[in-house]
Amino acid sequence: GQQVMQIPQYQHVQEGEDFTTYCNSSTTLSNIQWYKQRPGGHPVFLIQLVKSGEVKKQKRLTFQFGEAKKNSSLHITATQTTDVGTYFCAGRYGGSQGNLIFGKGTKLSVKP
Amino acid sequence: KAGVTQTPRYLIKTRGQQVTLSCSPISGHRSVSWYQQTPGQGLQFLFEYFSETQRNKGNFPGRFSGRQFSNSRSEMNVSTLELGDSALYLCASSLSGRNQETQYFGPGTRLLVL
Numbered sequence: 109g110q111q112v113m114q115i116p117q118y119q120h121v122q123e124g125e126d127f128t129t130y131c132n133s134s135t136t137l138s139n140i141q142w143y144k145q146r147p148g149g150h151p152v153f154l155i156q157l158v159k160s161g162e163v164k165k166q167k168r169l170t171f172q173f174g175e176a177k178k179n180s181s182l183h184i185t186a187t188q189t190t191d192v193g194t195y196f197c198a199g200r201y202g203g204s205q206g207n208l209i210f211g212k213g214t215k216l217s218v219k220p
Numbered sequence: 221k222a223g224v225t226q227t228p229r230y231l232i233k234t235r236g237q238q239v240t241l242s243c244s245p246i247s248g249h250r251s252v253s254w255y256q257q258t259p260g261q262g263l264q265f266l267f268e269y270f271s272e273t274q275r276n277k278g279n280f281p282g283r284f285s286g287r288q289f290s291n292s293r294s295e296m297n298v299s300t301l302e303l304g305d306s307a308l309y310l311c312a313s314s315l316s317g318r319n320q321e322t323q324y325f326g327p328g329t330r331l332l333v334l
Contacts, residue, residue, distance in 0.1 A: 109279070139320055141322075141323075143325075149327075150310055150325045150326065150327050150328050151263070151310070151312075151325045152325070153322050153323065153324065153325075156320065156322065158320060196262075196263065198263075207253065207265045207268060207276045207278065208253070208265060208323065209265070210255075210262055210263035210264070210265075211262070212262040213262060213263075
């Protein structure tokens, strides 16, 4: 079936270091969404990428969608302790009503 | 606008029992999706309802079922509970569930099966 692979599973960084998480699908995605889930919380929508090669920025966060629409990345510059949480990508395949397929997430911890 | 609400927030059941979880979407949202989140399997799609009809279904056994009411509120039911059903059950709503719409998640119901 359709799968979205996400790596790494865990990332420990020192505050101020950069962080990147990657998602990959074996088949073309219709679009990809990114979510953040704080410990004990629920997923909160960050952004959606739709176009091939799309790059979007939100302050220190940069999101990219690959040219083939099979992979995506989230990069955080100069991490802060408030960035702690699990970051999920979620891809949609085809159609107008495809369900979201979530990656397993990358759990980010930031040491002050 | 109030967010997605889910009740109850926490639930403890024993094996073999059944459980019903409730989700009230954001006002005006007609699509409700349900997800199961476990440490091992991550977030897995259960099903999606739109206008009282199940529109998409994930790969879960028939013990998992749901429904949606005319006011878009949704319930999911799990019968004959198993230990492995212990999880955080999340619902998410969107306007119409179209491909490029944002889904808004509720706080979840944490189910523990003993």
